[in-house]
Structures are given as C-alpha cells and as structure tokens.
Amino acid sequence: MKNKLIKFAFHWDECSLDEYSKIYAQFGGNTISNPTILNYVSTYYDVNTRYFIDRNECDGYDAAIATWDNVIAGDKKIARKHGINIPIAFDEIIIPQKPNQKKLILPFSTKILSANHTGAVINALTKLNSGREVCIVKPISGKSRQTLNRQLNQFLSKGGKIHSVNSVSTEYFLEIYSDLFFARRNKVAEIEQTSHFLSRVDNILFGSYLSFNDEPCAAQFITKTEDATTVYLDYINSGRNMDLKEFSIGTICMWENIKSAFAYAESVNKKLRFCFGKPTHDYKDRFCIRQKLMRTVA
Template structure:
C-alpha cells in the first residue's frame, strides 16, 4: 500500500542523487531550509535519510525536491514521528524549492510555508491561512521609525553597549548565550537547546548577525541564517533572546535594526533582492518591521 502511494506521489519524478539536487538549487535558487548543505547536515544529525527527486521535461532538469517519506525534508512532523521533536529549530521557515519559472511541476509531498516564488513553478499549491512576515526595505520604514532606531542604538552605545559580530564567538559560546537569553526572555527553554551548539556548528557558515553586550554581559542575540541564490538572497530569522532587565534600552529592537540594515546593505552591494523572513506573521512587533506575504501548502 505504501509503495502504491509513493508511486502516486512520485509520478513523473525521477530519483536522483544529492549532487543533482545541489545543481538544481544552484541553478534555480532556493531558501535557507532548502539549501543542499542545510538539508544534508540536519538530516544526518536527525539520522533520517533524504530521497531526492527531479522533474524533467525532455532531458532538461526543471525542478528538484528533497523528501522525507511523504513530506518535504526537514519537516517538523517527520521529526516528531521519529521521536525527535525539536531536535533543531529553523522556525517557520520560508520554503523556496529549486525550479524553473515555468516548470509547473506537480508537487505531491506535504509542505507548509511554501513561498509565493513557487507559484508557476509548481502546480498543486494551496493558499495557506497564515502568512509570513517579510522585512520591509529600509525605505518602507518611516523616517520617524528609522530615527528612533538610530537614537536607541546611540543611547545604548553611550551607556557602554557594544555590538559584536557572531563570528567572534565559538558555536558553544553562541549556543550558551542564545539559550540563556531565550529562557530569560520567554520563560521556557529554546527549541533544540540540547543540541543547539552542534546545530550552530553544522550551519556555522550560514550564520549572520551580531550580539549586543552591556557591562561585559550579553543582553541580546538573534539566530539568523543566510544563503545566497543566483537571483536573490534568503535570510531566516529563527528566534532571539534578550535580557528583560535591559528592556529600557530596547536591545531586541536595536538588534533587529542592526541585523536587517546590515543584510540590506550586503544584498544591495551584490545587486540582489533580499527575502528576510521573520517567520510567521503572528506577533505585533513583526508588523513594525515587516510586510505580511502569502504562503502556500501541499
């Protein structure tokens, strides 16, 4: 029975190797959660093998997907079914699957938060109720808003605040800072805390952003991953932590300003659009930074 369902899901698709998938991603683009190395490393950590499939027209590769059974790879549901719930955290990541603009490939594997960039590339997408929060361009933020962010940054620095890039810290240090500040901010343990240092090390080359210190103690950090496609840059802001006792300095807001502005500057320096996702559009603070964008599911 399972084989019959698999045959239906994969009808028209061909099983391929990881290199073919990577080639499709480098050619057509994707996002953090569909990047070949992100999938390969996290799937290996989970001990769940990946099945790669390609959609071809004639001899031309038009689309490729990485799968875990009947779901797209790295699915939270699959982790849960394997008794590995919360092994790693990519938030509600935007899924951009590698495909040609006109592929119209029939996607029959389950997935959520599929980007609107997949429209036309896949023919079976269904609009999802939730939306994703995508960072506005600097010009879309009001002058007053930008002035206030710069003012908060200045006040923090005048009080002795120091901004340090994540590259200055080891994965173990970043994990400890993140898990501590997350717990202080939210009152519960961060998803994936147990293996956080290992996950950060695996994805180290994609990690961007800064850590804010005050009086030699970390007070704000965000877990932000970035990958570059041929036509755009994808950034995933997974989650963050702040020291609530420093709320007067708005360190979380200051860090959002620093991290987003830095990402925009970098993207514009290589003349590529930036897709900086704050995850699901479900909190008021995201409305200040982001535009809600539609997403799809299968």
C-alpha cells in the first residue's frame, strides 16, 4: 500500500541497485549516496536498503534515492541502531538529481539533506532543523596560505616527512592511525569494521600522514569518492603524537591534505567538495565555510 501511495502521490517507483547506479553515474551524489557504499552496507548490515527512482513524463528520470529502514540512507541513528561503525561520514546527503529540472517531493525523511538541493526539493527546509550545518573546505589564499606553507617548510627542514597513505599498505596505515588516534584521545579506534570495509571498497583512502625523525606523528583519515563532475572528500577523524610540541603537526597535516585535495581535483578537472563534518571545533572555521542542512517533511 505504501509503495502504491508513493508512486501515485509523488511519482516515485522502486528500482534495482543497477538502475540506481546508472542514475548516480549520470547525476552524481556524495559518498553516502554512492552505490558502491550503499551496496556494501546492504550486504553486511540488515538495514532493509531500498532504491527509488523519480520518473518523468518522457520515460526518463529526474532523481533517485536509497532508503534504510524507510528513511533516506545515511541517517546516523539508523547506522547506530544497526552497529554500523565504518569510516563513512553521516553528516550530509547529496542525492542523484537532474540539475535545473522540476522540483521534487522526497517521500522519505532526513535531517541532513545538502544545501546543494536548495530550491530543488519542495518539502525540504532549513527551519526547524536545530541549526544543523556542515563545514566545507574553502580555498586558502593570501597571508594564511603563506603562514601555513612556512609552518610546513619548517617542519620538513627539521626532520619532518610527508607520506602518501597510498604509498603504504592499508594494514600499515591502519596501525599508524590507530596508534596516533589513541595517543590523541586515550581511546581505542574502531579497527575491525574499518579493516573489513577497506578490504572490500577499493581506492577510497586519500591524503598523507606525517612522520618526524622517521616516526609517524600525525594522520588524518580521509575518504574519497567521485562522480562525473565532483571529487567528494570526507574528513573522518585524526590522531597525532601529543608529545611533539615543537610544531603544530595537526594543522600541518590538515594543510597538506587540503592542498593535495585541491591539486587532485584540478588534475582531474572536477570540482572539490571536502566536508569536515559538523562545526564541532573552532579550527574548522579556519579552513571551512558553514553550510546549512535541510530536513524533509515527509
């Protein structure tokens, strides 16, 4: 009955993962709406994943969505309910949607719909959404860039090194990250699900870690996915050696990864959307702009 109501009232049909994947390939979307990620979650967690397509009158399509337990896939509460603790950001959802076309009604709820859909979804609004925002990395220029490059060069001149996370094995990077995560928080990082995820989803790690006197000292866990027009990076978490106080290694590591992110996006001729998640720390405002998230009334 609910499927018939969704189809009749909102023009959405249930579809297969293959059909959803074709729409994603054409219109794009961020990491949490990426079909590879959705397929992993539906394979290993009982979240009742379903896919829907908004068909138009010309036998084409205008959008697609995936759902978990009858809410739009990517909801953090659903992830927690099912014990999903993989290194994926549950902060913002960008669904595959045809640009500059008709406005949609999304028949499922979410509180983290991206500002990218502003004006394109009839039943989405920023009001009554508890001020939810995400931090999106901005280009850094002028004196800030000079200061950051000076800090980086000082670190390198005194024994610091930069290492691509893709220059070492996944297992070794996870060992480095786990040790530095504990050093920063005195808390053990979740590694079992992370290792399983990385062994089955290829080429998702991005960025560099730092070493000083050949000992790893700072690392960020960053994921990367792409669509036809955009590179999507998500900053998941980080760790660092808290005893190394001579340098601002957290800032240096962050700056190196931001520089690399813009350089990579330029090399593949795509836009960059690098999300630092919720505005939980002051340092994010140094590198990011804030964008409001929308909730759907469904």
